[in-house]
Amino acid sequence: MLHLVGVGLDDKEITEKGLEAIEEAEKVYAEFYTNTETVDLEKVEEKTDSEIEKLPRDKVEREDRIIDSAEEKDTAFLVSGDPLTATTHYDIKHRAEEKGLEVRIVHAPSIFTSIAETGLNVYKFGRTVTLPEDSAPKSVTDYIEKNDEIGLHTLILLDINYRAEKASEKLIDLKEELADRDAVVIERANTDSQKISAGKLENFTEKEMGNPPHCIIIVGSTSHKEDEFLEAYR
Secondary structure, X not given: OEEEEEOEOOOOOOOHHHHHHHHHOOEEEEEOOOOOOOOOHHHHXXXXXXXXXXXXXXXXXXXXXXXXXXXXXXXXXXXXXXXXXXXXXXXXXXXXXXXXXXXXXXXXXXXXXXXXXXXXXXXXXOXXXXXXXXXXXXXXXXXXXXXXXXXXXXXXXXXXXXXXHHHHHHHHHHOHHHHHOEEEEEEOOOOOOOEEEEEEHHHHOOOOOOOXXXXXXXXXXXXXXXXXXXXXXX
């Protein structure tokens, strides 16, 4: 059996179901290649009396370590945030089920729920995009434009440890008109040191942010209430 367990974005966000799945598993793995490591795995090991092995991306995606383990023994795979917000994890679920394995999903808080703290309506977000640190794909601004056409906000996820200051510069380089757009930056979502800031995107290029992870929201059409809520973060 394979347990895909979300560990949330900070310590103490693993659910009781998640802790039970870890305790029951004969082998426990974790990955932090899809998000900055913000969870203390040693504390999870203490709570569950388990040993957790961290795996790099190639061991998960190329060598099929997770599925191979689940074919032999009860296996738990821990991932940051919610287990199915990254397509790579859904692919693991799908391939495991194709091999006839039972797969149990244990959900947890993720960035897709944390964005509600900005005051922007979660129902008014369009397609999410990822901005890598080492390239500048035009598809990022293409999807922002498509979301803009119907007034939707755009959540931009950043590569691990990629800072919002540099990401803002890259977005403006990709499309100059974005400089004057209203934007929101969330630093360290769901942690005790979480910080939310709102302003023009160009202003974030000069603002010194705290430690990552960071994400950026390009604001679409807003209601009176959304404007009111965002004002608190300006």
